[in-house]
Amino acid sequence: MTVLAVDVEKRLGALHLAVRFQAKGGATALFGPSGAGKTSIVNMIAGLLEPDRGTIMLDDTILFDAEKNIDVPPYRRRIGYVFQEGRLFPHLSVQQNLDYGRRMSGRARDQEEFDRIVAMLDIANLVDRRPGKLSGGERQRVAVGRALLMQPRLLLLDEPLASLDAGHKREILPYLVRLRDDAGIPIVYVSHTPAEVRRIANTVMRLDAGRVVAIGGLELLDEPEADAFA
Amino acid sequence: MSLFNLSPDEWTAVALSLRISVVATICALPFGIAVGWLLARKDFWGKAVLDGIAHLPLVLPPVVTGYLLLISFGRKGPIGEFLYDYFGIVFSFRWTGAALSCGVMGFPLMIRPIRLALEAIDKKLEDAAATLGANRIRVFLSVTLPLALPGIIVGVVLCFARALGEFGATITFVSNIPGETQTISAAIYTLTQVPGGAAAAGRLVIIAIIMAFAALIAAEWLGRRATMRFHGE
Numbered sequence: 001m002t003v004l005a006v007d008v009e010k011r012l013g014a015l016h017l018a019v020r021f022q023a024k025g026g027a028t029a030l031f032g033p034s035g036a037g038k039t040s041i042v043n044m045i046a047g048l049l050e051p052d053r054g055t056i057m058l059d060d061t062i063l064f065d066a067e068k069n070i071d072v073p074p075y076r077r078r079i080g081y082v083f084q085e086g087r088l089f090p091h092l093s094v095q096q097n098l099d100y101g102r103r104m105s106g107r108a109r110d111q112e113e114f115d116r117i118v119a120m121l122d123i124a125n126l127v128d129r130r131p132g133k134l135s136g137g138e139r140q141r142v143a144v145g146r147a148l149l150m151q152p153r154l155l156l157l158d159e160p161l162a163s164l165d166a167g168h169k170r171e172i173l174p175y176l177v178r179l180r181d182d183a184g185i186p187i188v189y190v191s192h193t194p195a196e197v198r199r200i201a202n203t204v205m206r207l208d209a210g211r212v213v214a215i216g217g218l219e220l221l222d223e224p225e226a227d228a229f230a
Numbered sequence: 231m232s233l234f235n236l237s238p239d240e241w242t243a244v245a246l247s248l249r250i251s252v253v254a255t256i257c258a259l260p261f262g263i264a265v266g267w268l269l270a271r272k273d274f275w276g277k278a279v280l281d282g283i284a285h286l287p288l289v290l291p292p293v294v295t296g297y298l299l300l301i302s303f304g305r306k307g308p309i310g311e312f313l314y315d316y317f318g319i320v321f322s323f324r325w326t327g328a329a330l331s332c333g334v335m336g337f338p339l340m341i342r343p344i345r346l347a348l349e350a351i352d353k354k355l356e357d358a359a360a361t362l363g364a365n366r367i368r369v370f371l372s373v374t375l376p377l378a379l380p381g382i383i384v385g386v387v388l389c390f391a392r393a394l395g396e397f398g399a400t401i402t403f404v405s406n407i408p409g410e411t412q413t414i415s416a417a418i419y420t421l422t423q424v425p426g427g428a429a430a431a432g433r434l435v436i437i438a439i440i441m442a443f444a445a446l447i448a449a450e451w452l453g454r455r456a457t458m459r460f461h462g463e
Binding site for chain 1: 352354355357358359360361362363364365368372373376377379459
């Protein structure tokens, strides 16, 4: 079943982005070199960047349709977004960061769900700290937890490991694999590192210069062009 | 303790100064945040004009500001007349008028740090809040405003300190009426004009210095606490 259907165009300076793809459940990687337009695509899915033309559908809902003048604002899309730099709120504790999405949507606290996600990401001992006192890997785990606790219909992970050193990357990858297997939420994973994509994705969407150049399984990572990105 | 052996009239001036400055600062704050936000975040026609008007009290002679307030907010002035007719609010020769002139004089000092703080905020944090389900108003209240807090505190204290020391615009607009519009500054001025007032003037001068100093220390302390919160404590 198709979960996400994207067909958009956007001019961004010299880059003319024109992509069309569908993603099913599981983890779909947007894979390609820097400057291919990967982050712009997820920003459009999240509603942070408005396409010039096209449509974005999630399940049966239209999130964006230029012709019908539909543009659901980001706060109503319920799409979890884990940014490259985490973007935890520095003035709130880890606990308050994790609770933020739930508070904004006015839901009552579900302690069981909270405990489950906190345990999955191994962040129970961090809840009283402030983001400023966390390591890079801890920060990204909290960012994942914060996105999960808003009960998203789709999870966007934009190079979540890019700002981490090799040790922290190894530390966090197993959590992301567990997330894919346990959470049951479709994932769009942006990366330019084949090793990362191999661990997490089951579908690969290869992008270059604003176009989708290939869609397929992990075998796309073995093609010679793929290594050039790394 | 002869220092604080103030006469009832002098105490009145001190209490009035505090009341006027507090009211002026509280009333100026929402406008200060709104104008600071507009200047920091929005591009619109007439932005330079708004910036100029907001900063005018800083460069105009205070007497001129006071005169402008008198002709616009006085009972016969267009704004003053409107406010009296529809809301029963009177500014001329009342302490409320003193608060208005103090607020206007402190305004430029208030918006500058607020504007700088808002400009320094990483808008990506606001985007993150939006993806987590916060609409624009909630993003502003839960992310933008708290992150701008150190700048807001500095703005509040500068405005308050300016209001405490305000003299020229206030005396022009609402005169120098003991118990109604006679602030510390106006009382000191009056005392220096009469024989034998030097001792009382001296006492008020010391009070004024203490109050200004306390405001600065409070600003420093509050600002440091607010900043520290962001770095992990």
